[in-house]
Amino acid sequence: xxxxxxxxxxxxxxxxxxxxxxNRTTLSFGKFGIKSLSSGRLSAQVIEAARRSMxxxxxxxxxxxxxxxxxxxxxxxxxEVRMGKGKGNIAYWVCRIKAGQILFELDGISIEMAKQxxxxxxxxxxxxxEFIEIN
Numbered sequence: 001x002x003x004x005x006x007x008x009x010x011x012x013x014x015x016x017x018x019x020x021x022x023n024r025t026t027l028s029f030g031k032f033g034i035k036s037l038s039s040g041r042l043s044a045q046v047i048e049a050a051r052r053s054m055x056x057x058x059x060x061x062x063x064x065x066x067x068x069x070x071x072x073x074x075x076x077x078x079x080e081v082r083m084g085k086g087k088g089n090i091a092y093w094v095c096r097i098k099a100g101q102i103l104f105e106l107d108g109i110s111i112e113m114a115k116q117x118x119x120x121x122x123x124x125x126x127x128x129x130e131f132i133e134i135n
């Protein structure tokens with residue numbers, strides 16, 4: 001799964017996610033893409049599930065670019081543990097997504113195949129997305 005090799009700090013504060021994005025809103029590598037319509041946090045498990053569903057649909061044809069990377073650790077305390085005693089251990093990694101950000105890009109396939117693959121990936125992503133293409 002996706003996670004950084006090393007980070008400056010072991011644990012981060014939650015932070016806020018919101019607003020619209022000015023950069024990273026256009027396709028850079030492929031002809032087709034999936035764009036987020038709202039802000040949120042996207043976990044590494046969700047990114048991997050979307051990538052696998054697209055890869056299975058494409059059957060080794062075309063190319064996929066992942067434009068997001070989970071670099072924020074999320075901590076959790078174990079179940080039935082009393083309050084206090086410090087911050088919990090790292091449970092999973094997330095990336096902060098803003099509205100308008102490109103999540104995945106595809107190239108080397110037909111538009112029908114791209115729409116089907118991105119529809120499968122969009123079903124895995126927990127916020128609204130849209131299919132985009134270069135005109």
